[in-house]
Amino acid sequence: MRSLINILDLSVEEIDELIAVANDIIADPDKYAEACKRKKLATLFFEPSTRTRLSFEAAMLELGGSVLGFSEATSSSAAKGESVADTVRAVSCYADIIAMRHPKEGAPYVAAMNATVPVINAGDGGHNHPTQTLTDLLTIQREKGTLNNLTVGFCGDLKFGRTVHSLISALSRYTGIKVVLVSPEELKLPSYVKKDVLQQNNIPYVQTTSLEEVMPELDALYMTRVQRERFFNEEDYLRLKDSYILEPRKLENAKKDLIIMHPLPRVNEISVAVDKDPRAAYFKQVLNGKYIRMALIMKLLEEAKA
Numbered sequence: 001m002r003s004l005i006n007i008l009d010l011s012v013e014e015i016d017e018l019i020a021v022a023n024d025i026i027a028d029p030d031k032y033a034e035a036c037k038r039k040k041l042a043t044l045f046f047e048p049s050t051r052t053r054l055s056f057e058a059a060m061l062e063l064g065g066s067v068l069g070f071s072e073a074t075s076s077s078a079a080k081g082e083s084v085a086d087t088v089r090a091v092s093c094y095a096d097i098i099a100m101r102h103p104k105e106g107a108p109y110v111a112a113m114n115a116t117v118p119v120i121n122a123g124d125g126g127h128n129h130p131t132q133t134l135t136d137l138l139t140i141q142r143e144k145g146t147l148n149n150l151t152v153g154f155c156g157d158l159k160f161g162r163t164v165h166s167l168i169s170a171l172s173r174y175t176g177i178k179v180v181l182v183s184p185e186e187l188k189l190p191s192y193v194k195k196d197v198l199q200q201n202n203i204p205y206v207q208t209t210s211l212e213e214v215m216p217e218l219d220a221l222y223m224t225r226v227q228r229e230r231f232f233n234e235e236d237y238l239r240l241k242d243s244y245i246l247e248p249r250k251l252e253n254a255k256k257d258l259i260i261m262h263p264l265p266r267v268n269e270i271s272v273a274v275d276k277d278p279r280a281a282y283f284k285q286v287l288n289g290k291y292i293r294m295a296l297i298m299k300l301l302e303e304a305k306a
């Protein structure tokens, strides 16, 4: 049974195909209105979410299917001590496909090992968020016209930001990618990502604490929130939370065709004044997330049938 746990579960060709299908859905949504008729998606969210859960649900509804699920662990039998394995065995009896978010790294993998329907990782702890990565790739492709030959800056919490880890992994398979890592010392990209992804794939990268210094080089800037929920103490979070606040004056030296991305939710890291800048792409990302999830649901259901 094919599931999606890590973005690297998909080949570059499969990702390009998903992007092509998403672009086709955007061009002609009516063509897909009954693509998943009588199919059910279960959204099992053990952690809060707005975009991921609702975009999965909107995606399935727009494909003519139905949705069921829960949005917090306390309203499921996990609160009584049920394991992830048993939960997904039960949900496999009711749904054709599962999207699951969990605070524990690896929980969606355990789910995929025990479910009898495809499982999609909708975010596991500080680890991976492959459907956000698909969303980000679709956005870059639509805004820049390519996924190759780009200098991409990642700014903020690069330690705990799972969307950063997944997107760097995905981009490392395209050609001519350069990565610029901007973070406080305490929130640097984990060394396993540097070693196993950037160095392994010969991706040129620099690390800095100064966003202003590198801004003129960037084709895409990926801002991230400092992940309060992953900190061990509040004092450190408060000290680091406003390390980077993107304001219009900081964009004065940026390229005219820069794209500014953010997986959202934002807290303080992008001033609302930046929303008016035509380079702001973060609300386009939100919409793109629905279309790429439509393409993914169709693909996994199709493969499950085979």
Ligand code: CP
Residues within 6 Å of the ligand: 048, 049, 050, 051, 052, 053, 123, 132, 263, 264, 265
């Ligand atoms: N980008 C993202 O995962 O947002 P939510 O936490 O709102 O799902």
